Structures are given as C-alpha cells and as structure tokens.
Amino acid sequence: MASHRRPKQPTHRYTGILTVTAAAAVAVSTQPASADPLPDPNKKGVQAQIDRLYEQATQATETYNGAKEKADALQRQVGVFQDEAARKQGELNELRDRLGTVATGQYRSGGLDPSLQLLLSQDPDGYLEKASALDRIGERQSALLKDFLSQQRALQQHRQEAGRKLKDLDSTQRDLRGRKTEIQGKLREAQQLLNTLSAKERSRIAAEQDRANRAGARAELGDQASASQRAAAAFRAAQGRVGKPYVWGAAGPDSFDCSGLTSWAFRQAGISLPRTSQAQAGVGARLDSLGDLRPGDLIIMRTDLSHVGFYAGNGQILHSPKPGAQVRYESIARSGMPFMWGVRLS
Structure with missing residues (x-):
C-alpha cells in the first residue's frame, strides 16, 4: 500500500x-487555584x-x-x-x-x-x-x-x-x-x-x-508498502479514526484506548486480536528493529508493554496515546515512550 x-x-x-x-x-477548570504556593514557580x-x-x-x-x-x-x-x-x-x-x-x-x-x-x-x-x-x-x-x-x-x-x-x-x-x-x-x-x-x-x-x-492529524509518511493486504486494511481503518478521543477501556468505533484502536482496526480486516497491549505483543512475528517495520505492523512501547499502536511509516506511530489526546500520528522518537519491538501479522 x-x-x-x-x-x-x-x-x-x-x-x-x-x-x-x-x-x-x-x-479549563473554573475552580480557584490553590491558596498554597507551589515550590516550582513555573x-x-x-x-x-x-x-x-x-x-x-x-x-x-x-x-x-x-x-x-x-x-x-x-x-x-x-x-x-x-x-x-x-x-x-x-x-x-x-x-x-x-x-x-x-x-x-x-x-x-x-x-x-x-x-x-x-x-x-x-x-x-x-x-x-x-x-x-x-x-x-x-x-x-x-x-x-x-x-x-x-x-x-x-x-x-x-x-x-x-x-x-x-x-x-x-x-x-x-x-x-x-x-x-x-x-x-x-x-x-x-x-x-x-x-x-x-x-x-x-x-x-x-x-x-x-x-x-x-x-497529529497529518504526517509525512512516505510511500512504503504494508507487509500484507490485511495489515494494510487494518492500518487504513485506524487512519479513518484519526481525531477520535482517547477514552480508557474504549474499543471503538468513536473512542479508543491504545489497544482498543489496534484490536478494532484489525477486526475490520478480519483478524481477531487479544484485547491488551501485552497480549498483542505476543502475536505474529516479532520485529526487534525499527528499520524492519512497515506500515500496518504493530509497535509495542514501554518496558511493561503497556502501549501499542500502528507503525505508520517514516518513523511515525499512529496511536491513541493518553487521556485528553486524540487518535493521531506522532514521531516515535518524540513520543516519550521507549520502543520495545514490532509485531507483524500476515
């Protein structure tokens, strides 16, 4: 793709x-600020x-x-x-x-x-x-x-x-x-x-x-093809959810947490994934190098494997990152979460 x-x-x-x-x-809360000054003025x-x-x-x-x-x-x-x-x-x-x-x-x-x-x-x-x-x-x-x-x-x-x-x-x-x-x-x-x-x-x-x-609603992704048609289909489904809000425990179609987005997107491609990022980390073929990833591969983040998203190409991840954020593209290097490995589903 x-x-x-x-x-x-x-x-x-x-x-x-x-x-x-x-x-x-x-x-933006309407409650008054605390009367006690904090040690950090900024x-x-x-x-x-x-x-x-x-x-x-x-x-x-x-x-x-x-x-x-x-x-x-x-x-x-x-x-x-x-x-x-x-x-x-x-x-x-x-x-x-x-x-x-x-x-x-x-x-x-x-x-x-x-x-x-x-x-x-x-x-x-x-x-x-x-x-x-x-x-x-x-x-x-x-x-x-x-x-x-x-x-x-x-x-x-x-x-x-x-x-x-x-x-x-x-x-x-x-x-x-x-x-x-x-x-x-x-x-x-x-x-x-x-x-x-x-x-x-x-x-x-x-x-x-x-x-x-x-x-994060747009990114320069390059022209690298996905490893399989179903991975490409799942990635396209996730791309169609850009802008949807992060909600803990949500698995679509109008709100998502991180593994909710990936499991929902792959379900649209006819693949059933486990619900958690830790379980998703163990399916498919493991890819230890970022250089081996292609768009539509899963990307596992954090040492406890508690975050997952899609590799989007050109060093970008497509994911539902955290409370207050929306489904978006983000530089893997700037995400603040260490890359652990990728997962490729055929």
Whole structure:
C-alpha cells in the first residue's frame, strides 16, 4: 500500500460525562487555584506529575482490559454450562418418565411367580411369548436406567463446572472493579493537580494539547508498502479514526484506548486480536528493529508493554496515546515512550 501525505482530518472534542476526568488535560477548570504556593514557580513540576498520573492510568487501563476480557470469556462459559445443564435436565426428565412407564407396566403384569403362571396358563405358548416380551422390557428398562444414571452424572458435572466458573467470574469482576477504581483515582488526582494551576497556565496546557492533536492529524509518511493486504486494511481503518478521543477501556468505533484502536482496526480486516497491549505483543512475528517495520505492523512501547499502536511509516506511530489526546500520528522518537519491538501479522 502506497502512503503519501495524509490530508488534515477534522478533530473532535469529547465531552461525555463518563470521561470528563480523562479530558482533564484539555479542560479549563473554573475552580480557584490553590491558596498554597507551589515550590516550582513555573508549575512544571505539577505538569510532570499530571503526565505521570496519565501514564499510570493508561498502564492500569491495559490491566483493566485484560480483566474485562477474562470476565467476558467467563460469562460466556458460564452461559454455555448453564444451557447444557438445562438441556441435560430436560433429557433426564424424559428418561424418568419413560422409566416410570416401564415400571408401571411391569407392576401391572406381575403378581404370580413365572413358573406358576406357566403351569396355570391355558395357553402355554402365548404365555411364553409374553414372558419373552417381559424379559425384553426388563433389558430395555436396564438400558434406560444406565442411560439415566449416566445423564445424571453428566448433569452434576456441568453444574459443578458452572459453579466453578461463576466463582472465577465473581473474583474477576471484583478485580475489574478494583482496576476501575484505580484508574478513576489516577484521573481524579490529575484533575485535582490541574486545578491548582492558574487559569493562564491551564489555558496554555490546553492550547499545547490542541496543537499536538491538530499536528497529529497529518504526517509525512512516505510511500512504503504494508507487509500484507490485511495489515494494510487494518492500518487504513485506524487512519479513518484519526481525531477520535482517547477514552480508557474504549474499543471503538468513536473512542479508543491504545489497544482498543489496534484490536478494532484489525477486526475490520478480519483478524481477531487479544484485547491488551501485552497480549498483542505476543502475536505474529516479532520485529526487534525499527528499520524492519512497515506500515500496518504493530509497535509495542514501554518496558511493561503497556502501549501499542500502528507503525505508520517514516518513523511515525499512529496511536491513541493518553487521556485528553486524540487518535493521531506522532514521531516515535518524540513520543516519550521507549520502543520495545514490532509485531507483524500476515
């Protein structure tokens, strides 16, 4: 896929209630500045703390995404086991009815010892035929009983497995809630620090972020082709999301976190990726050198593998970087995140 200068795409501001804390870096607060003077007169220390909190929030988001993916999988498994248990119960009910019918028939036809019945019978040949039929009924009842007991054991196993999955799901959901609280706490702390700045300083930060978003809507990418058609298709899908806001835990189509963008884009190309950057780092062919990357390859950032984006060509990454930012192009060298390796999917 040839790739040339990208036309400037319209940016979008995100004002949803759910992510008001995530937009803190571009929001101008109306709250008064703190009465306590900060030691750094230029407030650079505060901004560095805010940036660090956003980084911690994005790292925690990938952990949250992993827990969410596990919870969703467990929920599906619980549903399967519960449905299977319900089906087994229905089969058992049918077997129980059939066993009851056979038992009732035998009870009604019983009474005398078979040898006396034969002795007193006025039609020995007819009796012997009936006795043979009763033996066959007994064999059928025995087979039904064995089938019933087997189905009963299978039902118990499904119920036990569903119970174990439900326990795992409950534990995972508690972890999920804890991660969510952690992320919201980081973003809330960042907002509180932002509120300590003067209106002028907050306006300057907002303007810088706005400039970064506008500049990141376009980039000189060169004309290097993608390694495969599906990688090219995924990259084109991601390019169509430039200007969409970063929202933690979001996977499109109108907002994204970092791994949400890559997993959504590859899904448009018919490839299912794991939800987290750490898991995405382990799929496909690993590329250790930036020089080996081609547009559409995944690029894994940070030593804990907590950030992922698309290699866009000419030393650029296309990604959803952090709270307050939008999906944009950015120089890898200037992103502030160390490159770990690339991943190529065929």
